[in-house]
Amino acid sequence: MAQIDRLFSEIDPDSGTFSFDENVARVFDDMISRSVPLYADVQRSVPMLAGLLDHDPIRVIDLGCSTGTSLIHLSAMLPQRNLELIGVDNSQPMLDQCEEKLESLDLPHRIETVCDTVQSFEFENASVVLMNYTLQFVPEGDRPALLSRIRDSIRPGGFMLISEKVAHEQATMDDALVELYFEYKRRQGYSELEISRKRDALENVLIPLTTDQNLELISDAGFARAEVLLKWFNFATFLCRV
Numbered sequence: 001m002a003q004i005d006r007l008f009s010e011i012d013p014d015s016g017t018f019s020f021d022e023n024v025a026r027v028f029d030d031m032i033s034r035s036v037p038l039y040a041d042v043q044r045s046v047p048m049l050a051g052l053l054d055h056d057p058i059r060v061i062d063l064g065c066s067t068g069t070s071l072i073h074l075s076a077m078l079p080q081r082n083l084e085l086i087g088v089d090n091s092q093p094m095l096d097q098c099e100e101k102l103e104s105l106d107l108p109h110r111i112e113t114v115c116d117t118v119q120s121f122e123f124e125n126a127s128v129v130l131m132n133y134t135l136q137f138v139p140e141g142d143r144p145a146l147l148s149r150i151r152d153s154i155r156p157g158g159f160m161l162i163s164e165k166v167a168h169e170q171a172t173m174d175d176a177l178v179e180l181y182f183e184y185k186r187r188q189g190y191s192e193l194e195i196s197r198k199r200d201a202l203e204n205v206l207i208p209l210t211t212d213q214n215l216e217l218i219s220d221a222g223f224a225r226a227e228v229l230l231k232w233f234n235f236a237t238f239l240c241r242v
């Protein structure tokens with residue numbers, strides 16, 4: 001069970017940049033569910049969309065799987081389907097939390113986890129590739145090749161579901177969206193100190209693109225169709241079909 005996220009009320013403000021270390025991993029499930037608007041809706045949409053596929057097996061690769069929430073959801077919601085579930089993450093502490101959750105659950109499918117970067121992990125024959133709130137942490141220069149490799153790995157009929165924090169091309173609008181997002185965090189119980197320390201820690205670590213820039217990258221990677229499936233101010237989820 002994840003602990004309540006009080007990370008940025010506790011840590012030394014000079015302790016630097018955000019990383020998915022043991023301290024973040026311990027509180028991650030609470031952190032992400034309180035910090036990302038529509039997170040629960042995105043999680044619910046994963047088995048809803050995957051369940052529409054007639055693939056057998058349905059092979060799902062979750063890039064940046066963190067504590068395995070999406071893969072666990074898939075297994076629990078689609079117990080009768082033949083699922084191959086593979087999660088990739090380059091943070092061992094996040095995968096340790098994932099393993100701990102898996103041990104406490106009696107799921108109908110095996111979930112395989114791999115500690116590797118999404119840039120170097122090789123995969124093929126995917127029905128579904130998930131990449132929720134992860135591309136934003138990948139160096140910008142690596143994003144086009146990664147998206148092309150994902151495109152090439154997806155079987156006919158399959159899809160990629162990708163969620164990102166997004167920037168706005170107009171500075172005044174971007175400022176307004178960021179302020180509305182901070183308001184959202186206040187409503188989730190985060191203090192001014194926690195909000196501003198986390199903003200500083202994420203600077204140059206989480207690099208958001210605009211919605212249009214993301215759509216262009218997806219299109220350039222060869223996806224036939226991409227649409228914004230869910231959007232909340234500065235967060236967007238894209239459904240990308242091959």
Ligand SMILES: C[S@@+](CC[C@H](N)C(=O)[O-])C[C@H]1O[C@@H](n2cnc3c(N)ncnc32)[C@H](O)[C@@H]1O
Nearest residue numbers: 020064066089090091094117118132133134137
């Ligand atoms: C915000 S979390 C993803 C949340 C998760 N997809 C979910 O829906 O609950 C980002 C994850 O991506 C991982 N990550 C960041 N950069 C990565 C990279 N280059 N390769 C693999 N994993 C990466 C982090 O360790 C972290 O667990």
Ligand SMILES: O=C(O)C(=O)C[C@]1(C(=O)O)C=C[C@@H](O)C=C1
Nearest residue numbers: 031032035036133165198202206
């Ligand atoms: O707290 C923020 O400002 C966020 O952007 C939330 C966000 C994300 O979007 O990935 C950032 C870091 C954590 O991984 C969880 C959520």
